[in-house]
Each structure stands twice: as structure tokens, then as C-alpha cells.
Amino acid sequence: MKRSELVTAAPGPAGIDPAALTREQLLGWRCALCGTLLTGDRPLGTVTVSQGPTLTTYPLWACDPNCTTEHAWRAAIGHAAGCEACRTGECATGQRLLDAYSTAFRGER
Ligand SMILES: [Zn+2]
Numbered sequence: 135m136k137r138s139e140l141v142t143a144a145p146g147p148a149g150i151d152p153a154a155l156t157r158e159q160l161l162g163w164r165c166a167l168c169g170t171l172l173t174g175d176r177p178l179g180t181v182t183v184s185q186g187p188t189l190t191t192y193p194l195w196a197c198d199p200n201c202t203t204e205h206a207w208r209a210a211i212g213h214a215a216g217c218e219a220c221r222t223g224e225c226a227t228g229q230r231l232l233d234a235y236s237t238a239f240r241g242e243r
């Protein structure tokens with residue numbers, strides 16, 4: 135069987151693009167949704183990332199019980215402040231952070 139050399143990543147849970155996750159998020163130090171350092175955590179599922187011929191599956195973790203609006207908002211503006219792609223409005227990570235914020239916002243009402 136021939137190994138595919140395409141860089142593919144299986145779609146993650148909750149529409150998470152594994153390519154957009156930071157190393158800290160893949161290692162479970164930070165929330166995969168809002169990027170907050172985790173104290174309590176809940177499992178989100180796994181993503182598979184390919185680096186050359188190596189496929190690695192990482193379990194993802196999120197804030198427990200939910201990301202707070204404060205966390206999510208801070209993550210969104212913190213990311214956008216240092217992100218070129220966000221300035222042109224083409225950033226999947228920025229969009230995901232804003233989605234996490236609106237989800238948290240709805241959850242708190
Ligand atoms: Zn979170």
C-alpha cells in the first residue's frame with residue numbers, strides 16, 4: 135500500500151481545523167477552542183495531523199464546563215492583534231475564535 139504524501143488532516147470535532155491549532159493546544163496545555171491555559175478540562179475528541187509520513191493523533195481539550203465569554207473574547211482579540219490574516223478578514227483561526235466567543239456568549243444568557 136502506497137502512503138499518501140499529501141498533507142492531510144482529518145477534520146476535528148466542532149469544525150476545528152487541526153492546522154490552525156498551536157502546539158500548546160495540540161499538547162493539551164491550552165483550550166482548543168479559545169486558547170486559554172487549562173485548569174479544569176473536558177475532552178473534545180481527537181484530531182489527526184500529518185507531518186510528512188507521520189500521522190499523529192492528538193486528544194483535544196477545552197475549558198470545563200465551557201469557555202467563558204471573557205476567555206473567548208480575550209483569545210479572539212489577543213489573536214487578532216498579532217495576526218496579519220485577520221486584518222484582511224481571511225483568517226480561519228480568527229473566525230473560529232469569534233465563533234467560540236459567540237457560542238460562549240449565547241451559553242451565558
Ligand atoms: Zn476555552
Ligand SMILES: [Zn+2]
Binds near residue numbers: 213214220227228
Ligand atoms: Zn488571525
